Amino acid sequence: MSPVLQLGPLALASDRLVAVVALWLFIMIGARPSIAKDSNAAFVAAVGGFFAARLAYVASHLDAFRQDPLAVLAVWEGGFVPLAGIGAAAILLVWRAPRHVSPKLLALLAVLGTTWFAADRLLVTSAASPFSIADTELVTLDGRPFEPKTVGRRPTVVNLWADWCPPCRREMPIFAEAASANPDVTFLFVNQGDGPDLAAQLPRETGLDLKSIILDRGARSSASYGGALPTTIFIDSTGTVRTVHQGAISRAGLTDKLKKIKEIQ
Template sequence: MSIQVVAVFAAVLLAWTVSRLVAKRLPDTASKAASGMLLDAVFWGFVAARLGYIAQWWEEYAQSPMSMIAVGDQGFSWWIGALAALAFIWWRTRSSRALRRPVLVGIAAGLLSWFAAGGVLDLLQRSAPPLPELVLATLDEQPVVLNSYAGRPVVLNLWASWCPPCRREMPVFEQAQAQHPDIAFVMVNQGESARQARAFLESQGLKLKDVLLDPSSLTMKTMASRGLPTTLFFDEQGRLVDAHLGELTMASLKDTMSRRFARTQPIRTDKK
């Protein structure tokens, strides 16, 4: 489970707790109604945040409709979700305003903790290790120093052929690589031989430019990755600016790149 997901659950738990505490002066049934209403608001807020994000990146999701339900890509428009949750609370409490205050106070506490967690995560990323100076190998088993890619934005993906989400997201990187040649998409295989990696790529018809071998999984250890696939985003100076654990969709990849790589022009799907 990623730190971002933990932060979301913590914010929801805090919101529920604060709502219960503020509602203590209300009758017992009203107190329970307040905490239940908050959870309903959180649910509809999440739904609205996801739908808002899908609308924002509709072109990408429309190309792969099943990716709309892949919420593991962490694609949410949180400001839309917050507005939807507030609107839901306002509507539900129009005839019972006594419930409005505890629920709104709970939502406010949750949002504040979420923003605070975001600030802490940004500070942690600033102190994160840079693009590591590891000697890996190409599929032809020629040595390559990983940090030699610095000087332009780098999307570093850690993968293995036995990993189902790794296999599913490979076409996303292939497409992005073709559309955005100014970014280095470096696919570092973890723990497998050149024969295994090459066999997988050929069987899937994938044409990826920068595929490297890391048979000892040193990159995972160096970057403290907790699982596969892991995608790390480095700026031109080789500084880690974002990280994603789990499968990426085209929408979430483009979103992260547009936010983290300031000079990068938005990627658009080629239209024929």
């Protein structure tokens, strides 16, 4: 399981953390006189590349972002096209100093850009493994025991959440819409530590089927997948975990990951 940086209610998963570190290193190292004569070139390229990567993702998911335009600003939820960002940064470097492009700066861009690209491809996807969460004290809202082994008989989304978690509350309406639009996918919402009345309140307000709410009274399940809330686990019809998304998920990101698990039979 990839690590996650938890800052209060904000969870920054490792793939996004790598992107932040890569940008910071590019700006700091690229500003050195031994790397580039123009100390601002790296900053301009980094900022331009960041926006290009985000805009390329938004452009490829316009339907999702039309429903929630402010989600464009929620960059901590992920959603970038690294190759677009790397390409834009290289173009900005050449444009800013067409006759004096530093080979060292371009090499730095190549190294850190490759790291970002690899992280985006590898860290967001867990190693394929059977779904597993703590099975002690898991019960339905009406008090019946829940058996995790029943998960994965068809494409399944498992969301770990709690009522006190602001990002969990913000993403719940998106899950309600997705559950309604994808009847061929099982959605389960494993509440971490709330009582049955509190755990039922938010899902009821957003229109979720309360049968999809599972109570983890000991709040132990999240530890199986990095400890962050919210965490969403995407499982294909073979019962194999394909992707684990730590932190809040966007409508576009949810659409992407649903498509991937539905393609695997």
